Amino acid sequence: MKDIHYEKAVAKFLIFLEEKGLRKTTERMMMLEEIYSRHDHFDAEDLYKTMVDKKQYVSRATIYNNLEVLLECGLIRKNQFGNNVTKYEKAANFRQHDHLICLDCQQVKEFCDPRLQQIQKMIGEMMKFEITQHDLLLYGHCEKADCENKKVLNN
Template sequence: MADQALIQKAKKIFENYLLKQGSRKTPERFSVIDELYALPEDEHIDVEGLFLKMRNKGYTISRATIYNTLDLLVDSGLAVKHQFKDKVALYEQALTYKHHDHHVCNQCRKIREFSDPKINEIKEAMGREFQSYITSHSLVLYGDCKVLNCENLPTHS
C-alpha cells in the first residue's frame, strides 16, 4: 500500500520545483509521482516498465513524458537515477532515500541493495587523504549467480 502522505509531500515539493523552473504542472507529470512512489522503497524501475505499468492502469501517457518527468524528478531530488553496466537507466524514489550501494547479478540481473559502515570509513579516509569533503559516492558490485534454481535466471530453449 502506497504511503499517501509521502506521495502528497512529493507532489508539493515537485509543484514548488516546477513553479521555480517556470514549468507546467500537468496531471501526467503528477501521475508519474503516483506510480513511482507506489513502488516498494527498494524497487528500481526503467521507463519502459513504468510506461507499461501506467498503460495497464489506464493512463494515457507517452514514453517521452515519462522520460522528461523522471529527469525533472531527478533534478528536483525526488528520484535517483542509476545506470548499471549494460542495463537501461533505472529509477527509484528519493524522498525516503537512505544511501546504499548495489550488488547486480551478471546472470539473473537481480539488484540487491546493501549498506556497510566500512564503506563510509573508506569515504572519510579518502576525504582526509585528498583534503576533500566527499559529498557522494556510488558503488556497484557485479557477481555471478550461484543460487540453485534461481527464478531470475534466463531459460535457454
C-alpha cells in the first residue's frame, strides 16, 4: 500500500543515496517498499523470508547492509528488545511510541502516552539538556490466554 509516509520515505531515501554517493538499486527500493508496507517489528531474517515469499530475491547480505543504510538515513528505528533480540520498524514521521515486552512469548506491544513527552521536556529543562529521543521498554507478562511459555500456576 502506497501512502503519504511511503512517498515521503522514498523522497528522503533518494536524497540520502545521492548525498552518500550510493546507487539507487532495485533491491534497495524493494526493501524500502516492503518495510513501509508492514506494521510490525521485524529482523533481517523476517524481512528476508517475506521477500523470498513474494519472489523478490534479495540476498541476506544485501538486507543486512541496507538495514544499516536505512537506519543511518533515519527511515527505520532499531529496537533492542532483550539481550539478543534486535527488531526494526519503520520510523519516518510516525508517532512517538514505546514498547511493552512479554517475557514469556516475546510479543511486543506499542503504547503512546503524551505524558512521557512532558516528562522528557521537564527533565530536559531541569538538567539543561537537549533531549532528542528516548527509549522506554516495559517488561512483564502479557495476559493473553494463549501466551506461549507462560508458567502455569497450580490452583
